[in-house]
Amino acid sequence: EHLLAAWAGAHPEAPIGKQQVVLTVPASFDAVARELTREAALQAGLPENFVLLEEPQAAFYAWLADQSKSWRKLVKQGDVVAICDVGGGTIDLTLISVTQEEGELVLQRLAVGNHILVGGDNMDLALAQLAQTRFAEKGVELDAWQSVALWHACRIAKETLLAPDGPVKCPVTVLGRGRRLVGGTVSVELTRDEVVAALTDGFFPPGPLDARPARRAVSGFRELGLPFEADPAITRHLAHFLKQQTNVRPTRLLFNGGVFKSEFFQRRVLEAVAGWYEVGASSLELAHNQDFDLAVARGAAYYGRAKREGGIRIRGGASRSYYVGIETAGPAIPGVVRPLRQLCVVPRGLEEGSEIDIPGDTIGLITGEAAEFRFFSSLSRKDPPGGVVTKWTEEEIQETSPLVATLPAAADGENDYVPVRFHVRLTELGVLELWCVSTVSKDRWKLEFSVREEG
Known part of the structure; x- marks a missing residue:
């Protein structure tokens, strides 16, 4: 809010809501941290079409700006x-x-x-x-x-x-x-x-x-x-x-x-x-940026211009693989929680704008009552869509904040679980849409969160 007030005071003729805004975040921010940043920025008054850019990428864009066209002579295939x-x-x-x-x-x-x-x-x-x-x-x-x-x-x-x-x-x-x-x-x-x-x-x-x-x-x-x-x-x-x-x-x-x-x-x-x-x-x-204090800001401005007018951009896609936690079926045992297995729904590197059907067995989805949906991510694993992970370490796969939601009840409303398959869409805005598609009716349910990482 302080930044927005300072902008309004310095540029009253150019409202911030009409500007192209690039907000930088650590590359290590996961989907939840990015989404919280996005919500805070919108509450502060940034325009809805602002974009997030990873800070190391911004530093690289600043290097590109410093080198101009000669950067192609400084790095090679x-x-x-x-x-x-x-x-x-x-x-x-x-x-x-x-x-x-x-x-x-x-x-x-x-x-x-x-x-x-x-x-x-x-x-x-x-x-x-x-x-x-x-x-x-x-x-x-x-x-x-x-x-x-x-x-x-x-x-x-x-x-x-x-x-x-x-x-x-x-x-x-x-x-x-x-x-x-x-x-x-x-x-x-x-x-x-x-x-x-x-x-x-x-x-x-x-x-x-x-x-x-x-x-x-x-x-x-x-x-x-x-x-x-x-x-x-x-x-x-x-x-x-x-x-x-x-x-x-x-x-x-x-x-x-x-x-x-x-x-x-x-x-x-x-x-x-x-x-x-x-x-x-x-x-x-590699010849470093001239000013470490301003490199990220300069790189963000360079990226914004390249996005608007055309220019070299870093291709990214999802920086992490994303998984949903699936509770395994089995008899109840006092004091023992049923183990989870991880189902990969977004492979690392999936480009924004992509849609994929997740192969594999049908999954039971709870509808009509509050349920906790658990999501996980990994910076190191490269599992394919539909890949199942049964054993992992906390270093390999980390849990993001769970999503608690009550999905509308299925049309028949008779069973505790609805058999579904997953369809994933990663939008151009970096929002992951996880569609749960019923295999016995025309019902569909959507869960979504942001994995935005501009590049």
């Missing part, structure tokens, strides 16, 4: 560009392939990573811990208010020290606490060398391609909240993402996000990937 976007709070990973059709280069999004809550904020907290130790050595114990101020001061120190022309050392200062309103200040110094060492070793450690992020819990009890990662190592998360891709290896790297303003971190990632695939680090680097 067969290249796979890994976009590593690390901002304040998340790691966003995407692979884009370069292929050729009728003599023209074509861009295709191959894969996106999971939603990983690690970023620059974690680094600031790590430096705050280091600075707090220094304060303790001086006999200064910081209270909660000062600790928050220390976090912000460490972010400023990090950006100052890691700038290309940054100083060798930088003071970290917070206000003192005393009986007076202003109790003076307390300060310690951090050097560039110790900051680089602490952050590169902690967040960009070397390791093999088959390294996996640590999954550890320090207690059987945990506060409810965001699913923060236990392992802050960005290189391990990147290795795990790349290892999951079958017969795909990156040939070029494009960086984005505030973390990669530091060339120290870019170099560490380049060295890691070069080591994994035994290539030269210099051959991997």
